[in-house]
Amino acid sequence: MGTSLRSGVFKKSNDGARLLITTIMGIVFGYFIGVSFPSVSLDKINLPSSLISSLDMAFNDDRRAVSRSFPENLGSSSTPLTPKIYVPTNPRGAESLPPGIVVSESDFYLRRLWGDPREDLRRKPKYLVTFTVGLEQKNNINAAVKKFSEDFQIMLFHYDGRTSEWDQFEWSQRAIHVSVRKQTKWWYAKRFLHPDVVAAYEYIFIWDEDLGVEHFNAEKYIELVKKHGLEISQPGLEPNNGLTWQMTKRRGDREVHKDTEEKPGWCSDPHLPPCAAFVEIMAPVFSREAWRCVWHMIQNDLVHGWGLDFALRRCVDPAHEKIGVVDSQWIVHQVIPSLGNQGESDNGKAPWKGVRDRCKSEWALFQDRLANADKAYFSQIEHR
Incomplete structure (x- = not known):
């Protein structure tokens, strides 16, 4: 029993020794084989040129990719390579970015x-023209758009949700289309015409859809606006068509006017609305700088913009010099209550009556908010 055990142990020891010797000899043999061959490069191997080119491109692409990402990838997670950045003059929320x-x-x-x-x-439009439209007025809008050259970017706000039907017009392919049902142009303007979004355009037109433009030339209009230093303007309105303020009626004997005479008692100051510093909200044109101010005054919930025209003067100074009406490029207000028909009947009222009532109530609300804001501001100043 004991002899058998010793024999087994001895046999296992011999097997282990042979395995160790074989391994050592293999390593030594492999070493001498390796050093006996010269170094080999791809250039000395007769590979197809297309294969070598592919390998080289792949290598270089990888090297460039690593190079581009190199600064961000260096360092451990606990010791980032990029120094901390804080630039207080950057836009809010972007302070951690390099300018x-x-x-x-x-x-x-x-x-x-x-x-x-x-x-x-190929070219960058200098001006932005927006119309708030329904499909029923497509022919009128088509006529209006043709008055604007390629220097004017066209943007349509669709309050009826119908956009594809406009593709019949060649210019529609280049226009910007925004479709949200049953909204007004001031609702669209507040949400899609932020001053930082439209900063590329020198002037922004925010027009209704029911304007006749037979006597209007956009290029000449811009020339006159610049010539007379108008930051906020509108084309003159045909005086014999529809109700309009005295200030916005076209005068046939001049290029531009900036003031007027109204009914007795309507103007507490000849330099204040509606005798001066005043245009209506149906077809206003804003300079880039003026729009940056006006946009902030538009209320999110007061979608019709009534009362805004009387407050535009707060955005330019002196307002009675920088707000005016361009007489020699004039339009016709066709007075089509298409947006009013987008309302809903309430308590037996026709849809357009409900819309009109909302307009009037918004005017009162806007006046109250503006008066309260003034009061709060001046009260704060007094108590400093």
Whole structure:
């Protein structure tokens, strides 16, 4: 029994020794084989040129990718390589970014999905023209759009939700279309025309859909606005068509006017609305700088904009010099209550009556808010 055990142990020891010796000899043999061959490069191997090119491109692409991401990838998670950035003059929320990468403004330029971004734009429109539209007025809008050259970016706000039908017009392919049912142009303007979004445009037209433009030329209009220093303006209105303020009626003997005479008692100061510093909200045109102020005054819930025209003077100074009516480029207000028909009947009232009542109540609300804001501001100043 004891002899058998010793024999087994001895046999296992011999097997282990042979395995160790074999391993050592293999390592030594492999070493001498390796050093006996010269070093080999891809250049000395007769590989197809297309394969070598592919390998080289793949290597270089990887090397460039690593190089681009190199600064962000260095360091451990506990010791980041990039120093902490804080720039208080950056736009709110972007203080942690280096100023050189911050893009705080945008535009409505249409870009390609391919090619070099620097070659996307053949030209950049200088001005923005918006219409709030329903399909029933498509022919009128088509006539209006034709009055604007390629220097004007066209933008349509669709209150009836119908957009594809406009494709019959060639210009519609280049227009910006925004569709939200049963909303007004001031609702759209507040949400889609933020000053930083439209900062690329020198002037912004915010027009109704029921305007006749037979006697209007957009290029000449811009020339006159610049010539007379108007920051907020509108074309003159045909005086014999529809109700309008005296200030906005066209005068046939001049290019531009900035004041008027109204009924006795209507103007406490000849430099204040509605005798001066006043245009209506149906077809206003704003400079980029004036719009930045006006946009902030538009109330989110007061969608009709009534009362806004009397407050526009707060956004330019002196208002009676920088707000005016362009007489020689005039339009006709066709007075089509198309938006009123988007309302709903209430307590037996026709839809348009409900809309009109809302307009009047919004005017009163806006006046109250503005008066209260003034009061709060001046009260705060007095107690400093």
